[in-house]
Amino acid sequence: xxxxxxxxxxxxxxxFFAPIILPGLIFTAILLLTTIWFERKAAxxxxxxxxxxxxxxxxxxxxxLVADALKFVFSEVIVPDGVNPTLFALTPVLVVAMSFxxxxxxPVSVIPPSGSIFSIYFYDFYDPNVGLGxxxxxxxxxxxxxxxxxxxxxxxxxxxxxxxxxxxxAIVGAVRESYLSVSYDVLLLMSTISMALEYHTLxxxxxxxSGVPGILANPLAAVTFFxxxxxxxxxxxxxxxxxxxxxxxxxxxxxxxxxxVLTMAGSYVGNFVYALVFTDMFxxxxxxxxxxxxxxxxxxxxxxxxxxxxxxxxxxxxYRLDQALRGSWKYIFPLAIASMFLGLVVGYLWIQ
Amino acid sequence: xxxxxxxxxxxxxxxxxxxxxxxxxxxxxxxxxxSKLVETARILKEIGFDHVKxxxxxDYPDQSKFQIVxxxxxxxxxxxxxxLALKTWTSYKEPVVPSLLSVWGSVWTGERExxxxxxxxxxxxxxxxxxxxxxxxxxVYPLRKSFKVKTEGLFVDKSS
Amino acid sequence: MKSGGMExxxxxxxGELNVGPQHPGSGHLRIFVKLNGDIIEDAxxxxxxxxxxxxxxxxxxNYIHLIPLVERPAILDSVNMNLGYILAVEKIxxxxxxxxxxxxxxxxxxxxxxxxxxYGMGILAIFIGHSTGFMWGFGDREVWVQILEALTGxxxxxxxxxxxxxxxxxTPAIIEMTKKAIAFQRKKIKDWERIFLNNPNIxxxxxxxxxxxxxxxIEWGAAGPNLRGSGVYYDARKSEPYGAYSKLDFEIxxxxxxxxxxxxxxxxxxxxxxxxxxxxxxxxxxxxxILSDRFFKQIPPTRLKKWWEGQRRxxxxxxxxxxxxxxxxxxxxVEAGRGELVYYVVSDGSAKPYRLRMITxxxxxxxxxxxxxxxxxxxxxxxxxxxLDYFPPEADR
Numbered sequence: 075x076x077x078x079x080x081x082x083x084x085x086x087x088x089x090f091f092a093p094i095i096l097p098g099l100i101f102t103a104i105l106l107l108t109t110i111w112f113e114r115k116a117a118x119x120x121x122x123x124x125x126x127x128x129x130x131x132x133x134x135x136x137x138x139l140v141a142d143a144l145k146f147v148f149s150e151v152i153v154p155d156g157v158n159p160t161l162f163a164l165t166p167v168l169v170v171a172m173s174f175x176x177x178x179x180x181p182v183s184v185i186p187p188s189g190s191i192f193s194i195y196f197y198d199f200y201d202p203n204v205g206l207g208x209x210x211x212x213x214x215x216x217x218x219x220x221x222x223x224x225x226x227x228x229x230x231x232x233x234x235x236x237x238x239x240x241x242x243x244a245i246v247g248a249v250r251e252s253y254l255s256v257s258y259d260v261l262l263l264m265s266t267i268s269m270a271l272e273y274h275t276l277x278x279x280x281x282x283x284s285g286v287p288g289i290l291a292n293p294l295a296a297v298t299f300f301x302x303x304x305x306x307x308x309x310x311x312x313x314x315x316x317x318x319x320x321x322x323x324x325x326x327x328x329x330x331x332x333x334x335v336l337t338m339a340g341s342y343v344g345n346f347v348y349a350l351v352f353t354d355m356f357x358x359x360x361x362x363x364x365x366x367x368x369x370x371x372x373x374x375x376x377x378x379x380x381x382x383x384x385x386x387x388x389x390x391x392x393y394r395l396d397q398a399l400r401g402s403w404k405y406i407f408p409l410a411i412a413s414m415f416l417g418l419v420v421g422y423l424w425i426q
Numbered sequence: 427x428x429x430x431x432x433x434x435x436x437x438x439x440x441x442x443x444x445x446x447x448x449x450x451x452x453x454x455x456x457x458x459x460x461s462k463l464v465e466t467a468r469i470l471k472e473i474g475f476d477h478v479k480x481x482x483x484x485d486y487p488d489q490s491k492f493q494i495v496x497x498x499x500x501x502x503x504x505x506x507x508x509x510l511a512l513k514t515w516t517s518y519k520e521p522v523v524p525s526l527l528s529v530w531g532s533v534w535t536g537e538r539e540x541x542x543x544x545x546x547x548x549x550x551x552x553x554x555x556x557x558x559x560x561x562x563x564x565x566v567y568p569l570r571k572s573f574k575v576k577t578e579g580l581f582v583d584k585s586s
Numbered sequence: 587m588k589s590g591g592m593e594x595x596x597x598x599x600x601g602e603l604n605v606g607p608q609h610p611g612s613g614h615l616r617i618f619v620k621l622n623g624d625i626i627e628d629a630x631x632x633x634x635x636x637x638x639x640x641x642x643x644x645x646x647x648n649y650i651h652l653i654p655l656v657e658r659p660a661i662l663d664s665v666n667m668n669l670g671y672i673l674a675v676e677k678i679x680x681x682x683x684x685x686x687x688x689x690x691x692x693x694x695x696x697x698x699x700x701x702x703x704x705y706g707m708g709i710l711a712i713f714i715g716h717s718t719g720f721m722w723g724f725g726d727r728e729v730w731v732q733i734l735e736a737l738t739g740x741x742x743x744x745x746x747x748x749x750x751x752x753x754x755x756x757t758p759a760i761i762e763m764t765k766k767a768i769a770f771q772r773k774k775i776k777d778w779e780r781i782f783l784n785n786p787n788i789x790x791x792x793x794x795x796x797x798x799x800x801x802x803x804i805e806w807g808a809a810g811p812n813l814r815g816s817g818v819y820y821d822a823r824k825s826e827p828y829g830a831y832s833k834l835d836f837e838i839x840x841x842x843x844x845x846x847x848x849x850x851x852x853x854x855x856x857x858x859x860x861x862x863x864x865x866x867x868x869x870x871x872x873x874x875x876i877l878s879d880r881f882f883k884q885i886p887p888t889r890l891k892k893w894w895e896g897q898r899r900x901x902x903x904x905x906x907x908x909x910x911x912x913x914x915x916x917x918x919x920v921e922a923g924r925g926e927l928v929y930y931v932v933s934d935g936s937a938k939p940y941r942l943r944m945i946t947x948x949x950x951x952x953x954x955x956x957x958x959x960x961x962x963x964x965x966x967x968x969x970x971x972x973x974l975d976y977f978p979p980e981a982d983r
């Protein structure tokens with residue numbers, strides 16, 4: 075039984091388990107299909123339609139998404155004239171890679187010293203801040219900063235993608251994306267910093283394990299982070315860079331087939347990443363559970379957040395670029411400053 | 427309302443010495459030489475006819491002439507009941523008419539269309555280009571009577 | 587520019603975008619946009635991709651054969667398209683239309699107007715990214731299209747109105763359907779207000795966008811709801827009542843703002859007014875013939891027995907096949923869904939019109955749109971386009 079034990083050991087090893095299984099590649103892929111299914115089904119309910127249905131009537135048309143994905147995989151990838159084919163094919167991959175990467179450093183649960191299937195890795199992923207192991211691909215004590223740093227590469231990849239397709243609509247979309255990314259990155263960073271000031275740490279695990287959910291400790295930061303998340307993952311009403319009636323599909327205009335799926339997947343994965351961080355930072359993450367149930371609790375909370383943000387499609391239209399920028403700099407930015415101030419004051423008074 | 431709407435207009439035009447042909451309670455037509463077209467249009471605008479509904483070119487091949495009809499009306503409550511046809515003629519040899527763009531902006535589309543469909547140039551309109559026709563359209567001026575529509579037979583010939 | 591010893595070059599960020607004809611936000615239309623940053627400096631509108639040559643074909647077809655042709659350009663509003671042409675032909679023929687047929691014309695025209703407005707709102711909604719409005723617009727329209735189907739036999743392109751009257755009579759079943767549809771639409775308009783009209787996002791996209799002052803609207807020759815959204819009280823149904831409109835009580839909604847939101851509100855209030863008209867028609871419609879006696883007499887008795895007495899349908903009398911109206915010309919105007927529709931028919935006494943001129947409301951919007959786009963933001967292109975309810979096939983004809 076040594077081999078089985080070895081396999082189990084390696085599969086459950088957090089550096090493999092977190093990036094590949096939960097909340098990584100496999101879970102995210104399933105979530106991606108479920109999210110799109112939910113998006114279509116929920117919008118259909120609002121809009122007096124049925125939505126996906128015929129591909130599998132008993133599952134509510136869930137397999138339609140699988141069929142769509144298969145169809146995309148096998149459809150031809152058209153490379154336009156006058157582009158660099160290597161860059162053209164590479165950039166969507168980079169987009170997805172960059173949006174997936176933070177999943178490796180987001181803690182999804184803690185490992186108790188004994189009693190959990192992960193307990194054997196307790197010492198390998200030991201977090202001195204809380205005195206527990208952490209279920210995460212790569213543990214650092216500064217994971218809040220690392221996540222945001224990696225995720226902020228994502229818009230740069232989108233811009234690179236638009237640039238490499240050499241299409242005017244794509245470039246206009248890229249310009250819009252760059253405007254937006256500046257505004258939402260600032261908001262994300264500021265609300266994160268206000269949480270860090272309040273909890274005296276840059277470690278998400280400590281925030282969760284402190285026992286006080288962030289949304290109570292600093293509601294302003296939660297609002298700021300949530301709006302920045304909606305903008306950052308290009309959900310309605312901030313679907314500005316991809317505005318289909320204005321810019322065809324923005325940066326993804328020239329893509330088809332599998333590459334198109336990758337470009338589309340990027341924003342959903344990005345949304346999930348932000349939702350995971352939001353869950354950890356503001357919604358109590360896995361607390362009070364630990365181990366595998368804790369991880370499940372975290373991803374379920376995050377999935378509900380993702381579902382909520384895709385549901386906005388059936389309520390809102392699309393803001394104009396200048397309106398979104400004015401909104402984020404004129405109204406949300408002061409809110410972010412206020413949240414920072416709140417974090418400073420509360421953090422000063424509340425010494426843990 | 428005892429007075430017919432067109433009579434009010436007729437009275438106004440009589441003062442300005444423009445002959446109006448009354449055609450029913452709310453219709454009338456004015457036929458002028460093309461040299462007096464802009465002048466007449468300005469007077470009509472003064473009276474309150476503030477927009478042009480249509481610009482129509484009609485081809486009369488037997489007379490080698492085009493007729494251009496401007497249907498003028500107003501958004502004013504009373505005057506809006508009247509539609510006046512301002513008619514002028516131009517010959518095949520010199521299919522040029524002064525543009526009324528300076529008087530009514532609303533002739534823009536109509537003048538452009540009449541230009542491309544009948545080949546009548548409106549002097550003073552800066553946009554004398556094709557509007558609806560494709561760039562590679564073969565044959566000229568489709569609304570002239572000399573342009574015959576190519577029709578497909580109901581049945582496809584077997585001989586070919 | 588010199589500032590503190592540092593040289594600063596300001597590079598103008600300008601370029602052209604070719605929006606359409608293959609573009610999700612252009613319809614069958616090409617808009618050549620010259621951009622400076624996000625601002626549209628100039629827009630060249632290139633229509634004609636769905637040109638049907640109605641005017642040329644009109645000179646090659648008999649009068650009656652033109653009915654299906656003239657309603658094709660705006661199939662969503664085909665009753666009004668049909669009605670305008672018939673009014674012009676009737677003027678040349680000098681026919682009296684029986685009262686009941688007049689009411690039926692108004693009835694069909696108002697249903698068509700509601701359907702057309704709902705379609706336009708749906709397109710506007712999807713243009714600014716609001717997919718729910720899109721689906722609702724098309725979903726609500728279905729109800730009205732089904733009434734048209736029950737009344738005329740076709741969902742769109744009804745060819746319902748013929749010289750001297752209409753083709754089919756109203757039945758109690760259709761009246762029942764219409765009553766239900768009116769109640770449904772009233773309820774839905776409340777929902778529309780909640781999710782679309784009062785949505786801060788939609789307001790932000792439409793208010794103060796594409797502002798057209800009263801003077802500009804008159805100068806550019808805008809038509810219909812676009813004109814009334816700019817504060818001009820003008821409606822062909824009031825200025826020159828046709829059908830039964832002189833006996834029906836309805837209001838013309840007018841807004842002074844002249845922006846996209848005002849145009850949208852005008853359309854929604856017109857739907858409400860159309861519902862009122864439908865209610866009145868159902869209540870007041872007189873009994874009687876639906877075709878002028880002059881033509882009715884020509885229908886052979888056997889066919890009358892089969893179609894008219896059994897199913898209250900008109901079969902076309904032989905006269906229609908190639909009638910020759912007297913020499914003359916006529917201009918007619920009707921208020922179609924998108925605005926004023928003008929037909930100018932010149933007859934030379936033959937079986938075919940000598941000249942048929944068709945000026946559709948969207949045709950008149952071309953110049954309006956070109957002017958409104960100047961100075962707008964690029965993202966406003968779609969909201970201006972949508973709020974004008976520009977319909978390319980209608981403009982191209």
